[in-house]
Structure formats: structure tokens, C-alpha cells
Amino acid sequence: MSLARVFTVLAKDLRLGPRSPIFLWVLVLPLLVTLVLQVAFGNLFDPSPRLGIVDQGESGVTAAARQVEGIQVVLLDGVDTLKEQVEGNDLDAGLVLAEGFDAALRAGQRPALEFHVGGRSLASTRLVLAATTLDLVRQAAGQAPPVEVEVVALGEEALPMTVRLVPLIAMYALVVAGVFLPAFSLADERERRTLSALTVSPARLGEVVAAKGILGFGLAIPMAVVTLWINRALTGRPLALLVALAVAGLLLVELGLVYGTVSRDITGVFTLIKGTGFLLLAPTVFYIFPNWPQWIAKLFPTYWVVNPVYQVTINHAGLGEVWVELVVGLGLAALLALAVAATTRRLRARLAAT
Amino acid sequence: MSRPVSRWAIVRAIVRKDLVEYARDRLWLFLTVLVLVVVTVLFWVLPDDVNESIVLGVSGLEDPAAVLGGPAAEDGLEVVPFPSGADLEQVVAGEADAWQTDGGTLVIDGDSDQAPPEGARRVDVPIGIAFPEGFPAATAAGEETGVAVYVDGSVPEELRTAMAGLVRELAFQVAGHPLPVEVPAQGFVVLGEDRVGSQQSPREGFRPLFVFMVLMMELFAMASLISKEIQERTVTAVLVTPAGVADVLAAKGIAGALSGLAQAVVVLAAIDSLRVHPPLLLTLLLLGSVMVAGTAMLAGSMGRDFMSTLFWGMAFLVPLLVPALAALFPGTASPWVRALPSYPLIRGLVDVQSNGAGWADTLPQLGILAAWCAALFTAGWLVLRRRVQAR
Numbered sequence: 001m002s003l004a005r006v007f008t009v010l011a012k013d014l015r016l017g018p019r020s021p022i023f024l025w026v027l028v029l030p031l032l033v034t035l036v037l038q039v040a041f042g043n044l045f046d047p048s049p050r051l052g053i054v055d056q057g058e059s060g061v062t063a064a065a066r067q068v069e070g071i072q073v074v075l076l077d078g079v080d081t082l083k084e085q086v087e088g089n090d091l092d093a094g095l096v097l098a099e100g101f102d103a104a105l106r107a108g109q110r111p112a113l114e115f116h117v118g119g120r121s122l123a124s125t126r127l128v129l130a131a132t133t134l135d136l137v138r139q140a141a142g143q144a145p146p147v148e149v150e151v152v153a154l155g156e157e158a159l160p161m162t163v164r165l166v167p168l169i170a171m172y173a174l175v176v177a178g179v180f181l182p183a184f185s186l187a188d189e190r191e192r193r194t195l196s197a198l199t200v201s202p203a204r205l206g207e208v209v210a211a212k213g214i215l216g217f218g219l220a221i222p223m224a225v226v227t228l229w230i231n232r233a234l235t236g237r238p239l240a241l242l243v244a245l246a247v248a249g250l251l252l253v254e255l256g257l258v259y260g261t262v263s264r265d266i267t268g269v270f271t272l273i274k275g276t277g278f279l280l281l282a283p284t285v286f287y288i289f290p291n292w293p294q295w296i297a298k299l300f301p302t303y304w305v306v307n308p309v310y311q312v313t314i315n316h317a318g319l320g321e322v323w324v325e326l327v328v329g330l331g332l333a334a335l336l337a338l339a340v341a342a343t344t345r346r347l348r349a350r351l352a353a354t
Numbered sequence: 355m356s357r358p359v360s361r362w363a364i365v366r367a368i369v370r371k372d373l374v375e376y377a378r379d380r381l382w383l384f385l386t387v388l389v390l391v392v393v394t395v396l397f398w399v400l401p402d403d404v405n406e407s408i409v410l411g412v413s414g415l416e417d418p419a420a421v422l423g424g425p426a427a428e429d430g431l432e433v434v435p436f437p438s439g440a441d442l443e444q445v446v447a448g449e450a451d452a453w454q455t456d457g458g459t460l461v462i463d464g465d466s467d468q469a470p471p472e473g474a475r476r477v478d479v480p481i482g483i484a485f486p487e488g489f490p491a492a493t494a495a496g497e498e499t500g501v502a503v504y505v506d507g508s509v510p511e512e513l514r515t516a517m518a519g520l521v522r523e524l525a526f527q528v529a530g531h532p533l534p535v536e537v538p539a540q541g542f543v544v545l546g547e548d549r550v551g552s553q554q555s556p557r558e559g560f561r562p563l564f565v566f567m568v569l570m571m572e573l574f575a576m577a578s579l580i581s582k583e584i585q586e587r588t589v590t591a592v593l594v595t596p597a598g599v600a601d602v603l604a605a606k607g608i609a610g611a612l613s614g615l616a617q618a619v620v621v622l623a624a625i626d627s628l629r630v631h632p633p634l635l636l637t638l639l640l641l642g643s644v645m646v647a648g649t650a651m652l653a654g655s656m657g658r659d660f661m662s663t664l665f666w667g668m669a670f671l672v673p674l675l676v677p678a679l680a681a682l683f684p685g686t687a688s689p690w691v692r693a694l695p696s697y698p699l700i701r702g703l704v705d706v707q708s709n710g711a712g713w714a715d716t717l718p719q720l721g722i723l724a725a726w727c728a729a730l731f732t733a734g735w736l737v738l739r740r741r742v743q744a745r
Contacts, residue, residue: 021665070512087545090685113535119546123406127430135519141534147525154447158508
């Protein structure tokens with residue numbers, strides 16, 4: 001194998017590749033998935049209670065409510081807008097604080113508490129907002145509670161949904177660049193018969209396949225890093241992260257090369273990806289649902305490359321803590337390398353026969 | 355010497371050819387079946403109820419349900435009494451299990467082999483309040499006491515704050531300090547239909563999205579077939595027969611709409627959605643199918659090969675999908691979401707399936723959707739005609 005020829009083919013792919021929609025997919029899809037999962041579904045699975053406040057007199061209740069963690073506070077100008085939004089389920093509850101509310105509280109005049117609840121808000125949400133509001137009102141009235149409350153957290157703190165989605169999003173970025181790109185690129189060349197044309201040049205099929213692999217690997221790592229950065233999951237251990245991503249990238253690129261060499265055309269690659277895609281991403285679902293039996297995730301080969309990425313980015317693990325998974329991942333990559341060699345040989349024979 | 359053939363017969367023949375071709379395309383057939391199966395399975399796997407209650411373990415009070423289950427709590431709190439604070443702490447920490455029996459709550463250590471009593475129900479207790487012995491009397495006498503609120507790591511911050519507030523409020527009440535504000539005797543004002551106890555379940559919420567997803571899948575399949583016909587020049591071959599460009603385009607539209615509608619009806623039946631206003635639902639879906647067929651014509655005409663057709667399909671799909679995703683969230687959709695072509699379809703599906711709306715309520719959505727269908731179908735027709743004539 002000539003490295004010079006590999007890089008000549010790679011240079012050709014880099015020059016002509018961006019004309020293909022798959023390049024655009026590699027760049028755009030991870031960002032799109034981040035947007036959809038983090039902005040849309042992150043909030044869907046972890047909804048925060050939403051409290052609207054119309055404050056007509058700069059009440060201390062408003063300032064204190066904005067400090068409460070986990071409650072979305074929205075300030076509104078008019079009572080009608082507040083009622084409209086509460087009724088339309090844009091807010092779970094609405095609080096109207098009339099001018100002089102705090103002064104009346106402190107003077108013991110017992111002002112009326114105008115608190116509206118949305119008909120479609122959950123009973124538990126109503127309870128949270130009502131209990132919090134009454135607590136804030138007591139504070140604003142300057143009343144010292146006759147009890148000392150200590151909140152004791154037991155067990156491990158659960159990760160928020162936005163964090164639990166990170167492995168899925170990072171894996172998606174790796175799969176799109178690592179699997180899709182080499183697979184579609186090879187199948188496209190085969191469908192257009194440019195692969196046959198290339199192999200009558202001094203370049204060997206193995207060199208073309210290697211160039212496609214390097215291209216996928218070279219895009220998978222930066223795209224994964226960018227995706228992690230967008231998701232604020234870039235760890236302080238860059239070496240461990242790069243090693244974990246490199247092992248994951250290697251395994252996925254090899255898988256992409258197997259897909260590309262066994263498929264007769266792009267449709268074939270598409271069918272393979274659609275049929276097996278869920279197996280590649282399946283381990284990441286176990287991070288989203290930590291109550292599921294986690295041992296099942298280990299049955300999927302991609303677990304051994306996605307878990308080091310998860311441990312390094314989310315749990316700030318070092319190489320010493322993930323080396324077992326990395327070794328298993330490298331072992332799987334070695335097996336896949338044999339598969340790539342076999343499927344490339346078979347493809348060479350088929351091209352020679354046509 | 356041949357008989358004159360009617361336009362309708364020509365269109366029908368092309369529709370039949372297109373549907374046969376669709377059925378022979380193994381990729382799209384496989385994906386169509388896969389999507390139908392996945393959507394149906396996912397629907398039935400989703401929970402069909404909503405747990406609105408916070409399960410709260412309480413120790414140190416004689417009748418905690420009566421003390422904590424005041425009007426503010428109503429359906430939002432399920433109180434589980436515990437024999438001691440230590441038991442409660444163990445259960446919240448996950449070191450022991452709590453079983454509810456007729457005689458109270460039984461705590462069994464996680465390492466123990468003890469079997470739960472017959473008929474006992476296991477309760478998951480993520481939050482617990484451990485009141486000290488004699489809390490009511492001490493607080494009423496003006497003594498400051500200490501209360502521990504145990505929370506599992508998964509309990510969100512706002513719930514921890516609210517539970518601490520609940521304990522403080524209870525202490526205020528026991529100590530004889532009424533609320534410093536006037537609260538209506540009948541409780542807080544509920545705006546809109548009060549749906550406590552009858553909230554929309556995740557399964558119901560996803561129902562319109564699943565039907566819509568099936569229609570969208572048709573966009574890819576139809577666009578791919580159109581693109582293939584253009585690339586392989588089978589359209590040109592058809593045009594040397596008595597069929598005209600208008601016949602081909604009409605046939606494409608009908609085949610696309612029929613195929614989309616058929617799949618959507620299969621899904622509706624599989625997810626048990628045809629019981630509410632079936633004619634209205636079918637009308638909405640028919641219009642949706644026409645919209646998808648028009649969009650598929652656009653994507654199929656723009657694509658030069660499989661990948662670019664897929665890309666164009668995706669480019670059209672993403673904005674069309676936004677209203678479907680927005681419908682999953684509570685509240686009113688933003689104006690820009692309401693301006694998207696698929697919004698009236700989604701709104702109509704949600705109104706009919708989840709809110710039981712009828713023809714009169716859905717008429718505005720039907721009107722806007724019909725206008726969008728006409729616009730997209732015309733655009734698809736014009737672009738495809740240009741591509742076909744150019745060949």
C-alpha cells in the first residue's frame with residue numbers, strides 16, 4: 001500500500017466531496033440533532049414549573065421567586081395577558097402582586113393573594129408553585145419560621161436530561177461522519193462506476209478504501225468535538241477525550257467501510273443503515289433511562305466505545321478509569337479490520353469480474 | 355385503428371404503474387413497513403396515564419394524611435406514613451423497600467430475604483419528611499424544632515424547595531400564625547377546564563405526531579420514485595404513449611396522495627384512532643396526503659440522485675416537522691410555527707383526536723390546510739412539469 005496514493009485519493013475526495021450532500025449532512029445533522037433533542041425533548045422530559053408574575057409595585061416576592069432554582073419565572077405587564085397565558089397553558093400558574101403588596105403584608109393587613117392556576121397544569125406542579133409562593137410571601141412578610149428545615153440529599157445526584165442526552169448526540173455525530181460518509185462515498189463511486197475507473201489507475205482498491213476511511217475518521221473526530229462543545233460537555237482532560245474519540249471513530253469508520261464495500265449501491269447502504277442504525281445508538285438510550293438494567297447496554301458492541309466518551313466527558317474520568325473499555329473497543333476494531341480486509345477483497349474480485 | 359382512450363383511463367393506468375413500482379421497490383417497501391410497525395409499537399409502549407402526585411413519606415405525625423393533605427395538596431400529594439424517621443431515611447436512600455398494607459407501611463431491608471405480605475403494594479418514595487416526636491405540641495408551645503426532608507438524588511430542586519416550604523407553612527399553622535394574605539375560601543382560581551385527574555397522557559400527546567410521521571415518510575418514498583423516473587427517463591418513455599404531461603403529473607399526485615392516505619389510515623386503525631369523527635380525520639389526512647404529494651414532487655424534481663433527493667426531502671421535512679414537535683409541548687405555538695404549512699394539519703389532528711373537536715371547530719384549519727395544499731401541489735406540479743418537459 002502506497003501512502004502517497006492513499007493521500008492522492010484523499011485529496012481528490014476532499015476536493016470533490018463537498019459537492020455531495022452527504023458532506024452537508026455530516027456538518028448539519030449533528031447540529032440539528034442537538035437542537036431537536038436538547039431544545040425540544042430536553043424540556044419535554046424535564047419540564048420546569050412555569051410561574052407568571054404581574055408585579056405592580058416592585059415586590060420582594062418577585063425578586064425572591066426569580067432566585068428559586070427549577071422554577072421558570074416570567075414577568076408580564078398586564079393581568080389579562082397573565083390570565084390568557086395561564087388559561088392557554090403557556091404558564092402553569094400566575095401571581096398578581098398589587099402595588100403596596102409588601103407594605104400591606106408587613107403592616108399585617110392581609111392583602112388578597114391573586115393566584116391563578118392553569119386548568120391543564122399537573123396537580124403536583126400546582127402544589128409546588130403554591131407551596132413556594134406561600135413560602136415567599138411569608139418571607140416577604142418578615143415572619144421567621146418556627147421550625148428549622150434541613151434538606152438531606154441521599155444517594156447519587158441524578159444528571160439532568162440535557163446531560164443524559166449528550167452520549168446520544170455525540171454518538172450521532174460520530175456515526176454520521178464515521179459510518180455514513182465512508183459507506184455512502186464508496187457506494188456512490190461504485191454506482192457511478194468511478195471505482196472501477198480508479199482501480200485501473202495505479203491506485204489499488206485497498207488504497208481507495210483506506211482513503212475513504214481516513215476521510216471519515218478525519219471528519220468524525222472534529223464533528224464529535226464540536227458537538228460536545230455545543231453541548232457544553234468538553235472535559236478538562238483533552239488527552240483522555242481524544243483517545244476515547246479516536247477509538248470510537250476507528251470502530252465506526254471500519255463499520256462504514258464494511259457497509260460501503262458490501263453494498264452494491266447507495267440504496268443498499270441506506271437499507272443497511274436503516275436496518276442496523278438502532279443497534280449502533282442503542283447503548284446511548286441507557287444513559288437517558290438510568291433506571292433500566294444497565295448491563296443490557298454492554299451487549300451492544302458500540303457500548304465499549306461510547307462509554308469511555310461518556311465517562312470522560314460527563315464523569316471527568318481519566319484514561320486510567322476507562323482503559324478496560326478502550327481495550328475491548330480496540331479488540332472489536334481489530335476484528336472489524338479483518339472484516340474490512342475480507343469485504344475489500346470480495347469487492348475487488350467483483351469489480352474485476354464486471 | 356385503436357380506440358380513443360379517455361384521460362381518466364390513462365391517468366388510472368399510470369397510477370397503477372406507479373403503485374406497482376412502489377410495491378416492487380424493496381427499500382421503500384421495507385422502510386414503509388418498518389415505520390408502520392415501529393410507530394404502532396411505540397404508541398402502545400408509551401404510558402397511557404399521567405402520575406400527577408408526589409409520593410411523600412412522613413414519619414413522626416399521628417395522622418399525616420389529614421395534616422398534610424389540606425386543600426393546597428388535594429390530588430398533588432400521596433402521603434405514605436412511616437413508623438420512624440430511620441425507616442424513612444433508609445427507604446429514600448434506596449437501602450430498604452416500603453410496602454403498603456392495610457395495617458400501614460412495612461419496611462423491609464434491601465438485604466433481607468423477608469417476603470412482603472400478600473396483597474401488599476410496593477411504593478417508591480423519593481421524598482420523605484421526618485418530623486421529630488411531639489412536633490405539633492412543641493411547635494404549638496412556641497418551641498423551635500428541627501425537621502429533616504430526605505430527598506432522593508433524582509428529586510428536582512424546585513420540589514425540594516417546595517417541600518421545605520410546605521413544612522415551614524405547616525409549622526406556622528400549628529404555631530397559630532395564619533397566612534399573612536387572604537386566600538379565597540374555595541382555593542385558588544383555576545383558569546380553563548380543570549383537567550386534574552384527566553390530564554393528557556404521553557400516548558395521547560404523541561398520537562397526532564405518529565400519524566403525521568407516517569405521512570412524512572411518504573414524502574421520501576414519493577420523492578425518490580419521482581427522481582428515479584426522471585433520472586432513468588421512464589417519464590420520457592411514458593410521454594411517447596398517448597399520455598400527456600398533465601396525465602403523468604395528475605397520476606403522480608394521485609398515487610402519492612393515495613399511498614400516503616392508505617398508510618395513515620392503517621396507522622390510525624392500529625393505534626385505535628378511528629373512533630372519533632372518522633370522516634373528519636380522513637378529510638384532514640387526505641388534505642395532508644395531497645400536501646405531502648406536492649412537496650414530494652418538489653423534492654423529487656430537485657434531486658439529481660438518491661442522496662440529493664434524500665437531502666431535499668429532509669430540507670422540506672424539517673420545517674414541516676416543527677409544528678408536530680411543537681404540539682408535544684404545552685401552550686400556544688409561536689406565530690412563526692403557526693405560519694408553517696403543516697401547522698393546520700397538526701392543529702386539526704390534535705383538536706379532533708385529543709379535544710374531540712368537530713367539523714365546525716376544525717373548519718378554519720381545514721380551510722388553511724386546503725389553501726396550503728393547493729399552493730404546494732401547484733408548485734410541485736409546475737416544477738415537475740418543467741423537469742419532465744426538459745427531458
